[in-house]
Amino acid sequence: MQLEYFQMVDRITDLDVGKRTITVESQVPETSTVFEGHFPGYPLMPGVLLTEAMAQTSGWLLIALLKFERMPFLASVKEAKMRDFVKPGELLTIDASLVHDGSGFAVTDAKVRVDGKLKCNATLTFRHTLFPHPDLRAHMELMAKRIGFPEQVIAHG
Secondary structure, eight states: OBGGGTBOOOEEEEEETTTTEEEEEEEOOSOOHHHHHSOTTSOOOOHHHHHHHHHHHHHHHHHHHTTTSEEEEEEEEEEEEEOSOOOTTOEEEEEEEEEEEETTEEEEEEEEEETTEEEEEEEEEEEEEEOSOHHHHHHHHHHHHHTTOOHHHHHHO
16 A cells, blocks of 8 residues: 555455455555654554545446446545544455446445454445546556456456
8 A cells, every 4th residue: 555646455356247346455554654643653544545445446346347448536425434443554455346337427335344343334436437538547557457457357448
């Protein structure tokens, strides 16, 4: 995980297009400038960054389901619940599943766990459109390869 670059997904561990689910892992760094202010003497992963991690996980699921032809953009966050603290150095397991897709919008349910314990969850809505610029698609293809996105999905997009 590279907080400063908003790269919240380290690797895809499971992607099931038929079941419309994805599981990823992300290692929260031991040190980051984020933790200097959140909070001095008691560093915690900010809830907004946990929400971003769930959004990125959901985004990769949507890119797979959309066959790399459209780019999802976070539109709204509903029912977000921060249930427990996440500390530096913890390994996150993030799951997302598609709840609804239609009319250019998609809804996912996502959860963050550490050692099997639920830390937070949310329902997320995305707007998906054609990639607005070829450079963005090229960047996303490189990122997809880095995190273990199935090559056949990238090739068919």
